[in-house]
Amino acid sequence: MTKRRLVLPLLLALTLSLSLSARVTQKKPAPNLAGAWRNQYTPNLVDALGHEPPYTAYGAERWRTVDTSKDPTGFCLPPGPSRVLTSPFPFVIVQQEDRIALLFEYQTLWRMVYMDGRGHPADIADYPEFMGHSIGRWEGETLVVDTVGLNERSWLDTAGHEHSSKLHLTERFRKIAEDKIEWTATFEDPVFYSKPWSITRTFTRFDDDKDRIMPYTCTENNRDVDHLKPNQPNLNYKYQPEKN
Amino acid sequence: MRTPKLTLIAGLCFVAAFSVSLLGHHSFAAQYDRTKPITLKGTVTKVEWMNPHIYFYIDVKSDAGRTVNWAVEGGAPSMLYRAGWRIDSLKAGDEVTVDGWLAKDGTNLANMRTATLANGKTVFGASSGGDTK
Numbered sequence: 001m002t003k004r005r006l007v008l009p010l011l012l013a014l015t016l017s018l019s020l021s022a023r024v025t026q027k028k029p030a031p032n033l034a035g036a037w038r039n040q041y042t043p044n045l046v047d048a049l050g051h052e053p054p055y056t057a058y059g060a061e062r063w064r065t066v067d068t069s070k071d072p073t074g075f076c077l078p079p080g081p082s083r084v085l086t087s088p089f090p091f092v093i094v095q096q097e098d099r100i101a102l103l104f105e106y107q108t109l110w111r112m113v114y115m116d117g118r119g120h121p122a123d124i125a126d127y128p129e130f131m132g133h134s135i136g137r138w139e140g141e142t143l144v145v146d147t148v149g150l151n152e153r154s155w156l157d158t159a160g161h162e163h164s165s166k167l168h169l170t171e172r173f174r175k176i177a178e179d180k181i182e183w184t185a186t187f188e189d190p191v192f193y194s195k196p197w198s199i200t201r202t203f204t205r206f207d208d209d210k211d212r213i214m215p216y217t218c219t220e221n222n223r224d225v226d227h228l229k230p231n232q233p234n235l236n237y238k239y240q241p242e243k244n
Numbered sequence: 245m246r247t248p249k250l251t252l253i254a255g256l257c258f259v260a261a262f263s264v265s266l267l268g269h270h271s272f273a274a275q276y277d278r279t280k281p282i283t284l285k286g287t288v289t290k291v292e293w294m295n296p297h298i299y300f301y302i303d304v305k306s307d308a309g310r311t312v313n314w315a316v317e318g319g320a321p322s323m324l325y326r327a328g329w330r331i332d333s334l335k336a337g338d339e340v341t342v343d344g345w346l347a348k349d350g351t352n353l354a355n356m357r358t359a360t361l362a363n364g365k366t367v368f369g370a371s372s373g374g375d376t377k
Contacts, residue, residue, distance in 0.1 A: 067274075068270065068271035068273065068274045069271070069274035069275075071269070071270040071271060071274065073269040073270060074269060074270030074271075074274065076269075076296070079269075088320075088323065089320075089322065089323075105322060158269075158270065158271055159271070160271070211326060214321070214322035214325065215295070215322075216295050216296065216320070216322060217295050218269065218295055218296045220294045220295045220296070221295060221296075221299065222295075222296055223299055223315070223317075224269075224270065224275055224296070224297070224317070227347050227348075227349050227351060227353055228270070228274050228275055229274060229275065229348040229349055230274075231271060231273045231274040231348075233271075233273060
């Protein structure tokens, strides 16, 4: 009898303790970034940065002489992983635990962010991509996305800020309200820029209950390409490394 | 030979007002000249509601009666749709007055700032070369 009396409370205590311990070790669910979002159109990243980025001497000369008729997107080439997020077209985030997909209206492009703990492929530098290779992790409430493996054929913006294949892009996505994501993109590229620099933009909820993501097949009727003329707007730019 | 009936004004005011304007997928200034605004009045012959930007074509008559077909570039179809415009907002046969800017390459091409129908209604909103684009 005595033993039985003891067993029951012991079992209850054990169950309670296991249940509490499970609660303690249970992972807090990741913030839900899923849904459709509207970008903050930024054709010149200087508007977000407040000044010219910190060029290397080489980067400054490329900026001074850039010919905007050579903009890759004018020829319907992909805009790269950050410019697509400053374009005037909405995008969708599809979120799973092991991967996050970004689906863009602009040029009907996508990005895949691997969240399963893998690294970048060892041979990624041999196979550079327009949109790069992205891996992500959660730092508290912030999604941190690390992108390498970029070819140098995309521009960072319409104004003509360029980059090399050494570009390392770090993005931080943080939900600052139910209908807002703050996005910070940090550009590290020792060929074009003397130190890392960052811009911050805000995505707002895109109401695709009433609206929809639409097609953007850029080569459908790209008549512009036959009319482009050389245009170098920065020829008077003077490199001032000390102000970087 | 007489030129088509068009007004060509070197208006620096436009330069000041729209100096930062850019097309969605490439720089405005790589294709159009802000210092060369133009007004074209004519009959729509065709509308291409296609990516990356819509184009429409208008027959413009000169004072001498000669007809020249002009191409006019507008915004991206999805952007225009969201702004309330539809594929038939402008149709072949419509009389339209286009205010815009001339192409730099000297062809009969303009980028629209506004397109106004005969009844005074404007279509496709404001400039396709502006930040809304």
